[in-house]
Amino acid sequence: MYSKILVPVDVGEPEMTQLALDAALALARTNGGAQLRLINVQPLVPVAFIDYIPPNFDEEMRETAEKELAALTAAIDLPRERVTSTVRFGAVYPEVLAEAEDWGADLIVVGSHRPTMATYLLGSNAKTIVRHAKCSVLVVRK
Incomplete structure (x- = not known):
């Protein structure tokens, strides 16, 4: 069903990252x-x-981000040729959407916190990715 799954990773949020990785890996x-x-x-x-x-x-x-991503990819139980990583600079949602389009992703799996008043007022990266993605998006929550 899906052949290219993009997973945005925030190394400062290991719990959210692991939730998204687990869902993406299962798919x-x-x-x-x-x-x-x-x-x-x-x-x-x-x-x-x-x-x-x-x-x-x-x-x-x-370099720091690439090392952290390398550690995450090494722990993924898939053949190495099926797991890649990239680091981009800029705002989260435009860069995730650009990478999805450039790479040809057919699914984005993103971890997200439960909505709070701040995210209702300010918005969230997950919400914006869902709203503007040209492919399917799976939002994973605890």
Whole structure:
């Protein structure tokens, strides 16, 4: 049913990440040869702070995120050629949606907290991904 499953990963939210990974892995196993791609989106540094950070700050952030993603992918019980990861910079939902389109994902599996007043007023990344994705989206909650 699904052949390319994209999983946005927030390494600062291990519980949400694991919920989404478990759901995506179950779907990948049911669909025989489905591929998984983990994506981590790092925020852009505001221009006002550019003078206060080291010149290679973005590269250090990328390397750290890639190491964390490598540890997550190594723990996934699928053949290595079916699991990939990528790091992008920017706002979460536009980058997740762009990666889904660029990679040709037919499903995005995203973990989400239960809605609170803040998310009703401000919105959430999961809500925006659901609203604007060109493929199916599975939102996983505790």
